[in-house]
Amino acid sequence: MALSDRSREAIESVALPVLAMAGALLLFGVFIAAFGKNPVDAWLLLFKGAFGDWFSWQNTLQRAAPLMLTALCVAIPSRAGLTIIGGEGALVLGGLACASVPYLFTPPANGFGTAILLAASMLAGALWIALAGALRQYRGVNETISSLLLAYTAIALFKHFVEGPMRDPASLNKPSTRPLDEGLRIGGLFATDIHWGLMFGIVACVVLGLWLFFTTSGFATRVVGGNARAARLVGLPSARIILIACAIGGACAGLAGGIEVAAVHTSANASLIAGLGYAGILVAFVARQNPWVIMPVAVLFGGFGSAGSLLQRRLDVPDAAVLVLQGFAFMLILASESLRGRMFLPRAPKLPVPAPAPAPLPTVIKSNV
Amino acid sequence: MDNSALFMNLLVAVLGGAVRVGTPFLMVSLAECITEKSGRINLGLEGVLVFSAMAGFGGAYLTGNVWLGVLAAGCSGALLALLHGLVCSLPRVNDIAAGIALMLLGSGLAFYLGKPLIQPQAPQIPAIALGEWSSSAQVRAALQINLLFPLGVVLAAVLSWGFKSTRWGLILRMAGDSSDAARALGYSVNGIRIAATTLGGFIAGLGGASLSLYYPGSWNEGLSSGQGLIAVALVIFARWSPLRCLWAALLFGGAGALGPALQSVGISEGYYLFAAVPYVLTLAILIWTCSPSRSLQGAPVELGVSK
Numbered sequence: 001m002a003l004s005d006r007s008r009e010a011i012e013s014v015a016l017p018v019l020a021m022a023g024a025l026l027l028f029g030v031f032i033a034a035f036g037k038n039p040v041d042a043w044l045l046l047f048k049g050a051f052g053d054w055f056s057w058q059n060t061l062q063r064a065a066p067l068m069l070t071a072l073c074v075a076i077p078s079r080a081g082l083t084i085i086g087g088e089g090a091l092v093l094g095g096l097a098c099a100s101v102p103y104l105f106t107p108p109a110n111g112f113g114t115a116i117l118l119a120a121s122m123l124a125g126a127l128w129i130a131l132a133g134a135l136r137q138y139r140g141v142n143e144t145i146s147s148l149l150l151a152y153t154a155i156a157l158f159k160h161f162v163e164g165p166m167r168d169p170a171s172l173n174k175p176s177t178r179p180l181d182e183g184l185r186i187g188g189l190f191a192t193d194i195h196w197g198l199m200f201g202i203v204a205c206v207v208l209g210l211w212l213f214f215t216t217s218g219f220a221t222r223v224v225g226g227n228a229r230a231a232r233l234v235g236l237p238s239a240r241i242i243l244i245a246c247a248i249g250g251a252c253a254g255l256a257g258g259i260e261v262a263a264v265h266t267s268a269n270a271s272l273i274a275g276l277g278y279a280g281i282l283v284a285f286v287a288r289q290n291p292w293v294i295m296p297v298a299v300l301f302g303g304f305g306s307a308g309s310l311l312q313r314r315l316d317v318p319d320a321a322v323l324v325l326q327g328f329a330f331m332l333i334l335a336s337e338s339l340r341g342r343m344f345l346p347r348a349p350k351l352p353v354p355a356p357a358p359a360p361l362p363t364v365i366k367s368n369v
Numbered sequence: 370m371d372n373s374a375l376f377m378n379l380l381v382a383v384l385g386g387a388v389r390v391g392t393p394f395l396m397v398s399l400a401e402c403i404t405e406k407s408g409r410i411n412l413g414l415e416g417v418l419v420f421s422a423m424a425g426f427g428g429a430y431l432t433g434n435v436w437l438g439v440l441a442a443g444c445s446g447a448l449l450a451l452l453h454g455l456v457c458s459l460p461r462v463n464d465i466a467a468g469i470a471l472m473l474l475g476s477g478l479a480f481y482l483g484k485p486l487i488q489p490q491a492p493q494i495p496a497i498a499l500g501e502w503s504s505s506a507q508v509r510a511a512l513q514i515n516l517l518f519p520l521g522v523v524l525a526a527v528l529s530w531g532f533k534s535t536r537w538g539l540i541l542r543m544a545g546d547s548s549d550a551a552r553a554l555g556y557s558v559n560g561i562r563i564a565a566t567t568l569g570g571f572i573a574g575l576g577g578a579s580l581s582l583y584y585p586g587s588w589n590e591g592l593s594s595g596q597g598l599i600a601v602a603l604v605i606f607a608r609w610s611p612l613r614c615l616w617a618a619l620l621f622g623g624a625g626a627l628g629p630a631l632q633s634v635g636i637s638e639g640y641y642l643f644a645a646v647p648y649v650l651t652l653a654i655l656i657w658t659c660s661p662s663r664s665l666q667g668a669p670v671e672l673g674v675s676k
Contacts, residue, residue, distance in 0.1 A: 144465055152595050324481050326473055335459055335462065337461045338461050340461065
């Protein structure tokens, strides 16, 4: 049966990532088996640790929340044509900003105070990523490299403040800032272990999706990302749009850091530097930079993350097993893109077209950078 | 201790550190240089570096021979880079994204396989003691030169000559400057790029060996902190010349050695801030050398990073 172009595209955009994830799980099984463990056990434990019971669901959703936000830090700038991978930096600075507010003044110990803390986190993250965008826009510095360098710098700043000027003298073994006041912390959602951060993540994904796909400024952002020259020709303010997209993404990652501090760690310390920003890159790529798709993908990878400790305990494999799985998934997701448009041999009848010239490589490289 | 003696000690420590810390920088930047000359960016060298450091340490520990370890590091680096080369040769795969994936995969594999290697001691790469003439223990320590460093210097010179004056160098540069010309002459552009990326992976692997088998000289998960990535910026700074990579690597090694050097003379204030110097320096250099209106001088034409 010949499929129309549209439905073929729709099927492909679901089937390719699903196939890639299945391939990653398969490869992961082979990898586990190569080191003398039972791959079936590993798959079952992955599922059980992620979605097996209510306890693991809570753990999974708790991990999914920051992943949604850090994935947005990749997805929103990428819609404006920038590959930002420094979400980790925005996240740790967001956490630091959140913990530093009480050092400056005493915020009211209620929801309003929490809002001030989170606003500070968002501001810190937004400025940090917008800096990478500005360097790209005004100095032509590659934003992928600069954002990652900024991330390393942010982590150094974080360590400096947490172990130096802002260290709580009571934190002996693990340098931390002063713990947040009880009233400032973010509590559980409907008496569960899942904190309100999940709600923030979901709202951010939904709202930013609506903004991207249904508003004029969202459309303008996509035009800038899709074809920068066309955007200039129709007179779009590219620089401003790029900076705003970076700031939005950075604010999301900063918020993730703030939430992690206010809901999980209660103070800024090294536990915050857990690679959530890097995992967010993977989530965004798997979701093909679509804010709505980020939600389920973040839950999936949050699940893998929470299954990691179970895998480690029961199967006696290093906790990096989850990282290996993520690496396989990332590679296969990218490789699967090359199958796009070739999955179905019976094509809808088309007018005879001359055989396409082999696509010159330079355009492939340039158009994506 | 008076101030001038303090300053001299600091200077010696920084200069010694420049070579010690700069060796991995040198190797990785030469690796990146080869890859980029062929028209591709390998952001995944960070993953290659971590993985090969683990493999090198494991090889040296299991065989008891440090040079087998170095070989293992080079080969495993080449293998991982080969993966990057192959994946990037697929249609519609972006080399920057593939690099990010390789970064994740390389460190994941390294942390997984390297778990049992965190405790043990492995034989170390022998050092040449150039400081025997001095009575100062500090000078002697600073002039202990990792054998991989002279190898890197030779490599830089060979590459510099090779790019200019050999048939292979010309073909490599052609793939990077005009893939159409290479194709017209009947060369496989993807084949050249895969070969260049793989060779680069081997050299980056030597950098990994320098990390785990010389300085710091052990395997742990925090071994590499962005050297692979800084190398990408370093190559831009060196404007794609292997010899300039050498000076850039020494400069960055010196910057990286600043924190530990200050600590060694008793200044530990702001240790983490000094640790950030290489990153800030890289950024500053990028801001200084890049321009939004023209592509960089000396940049391979097909490269995306300078755009």
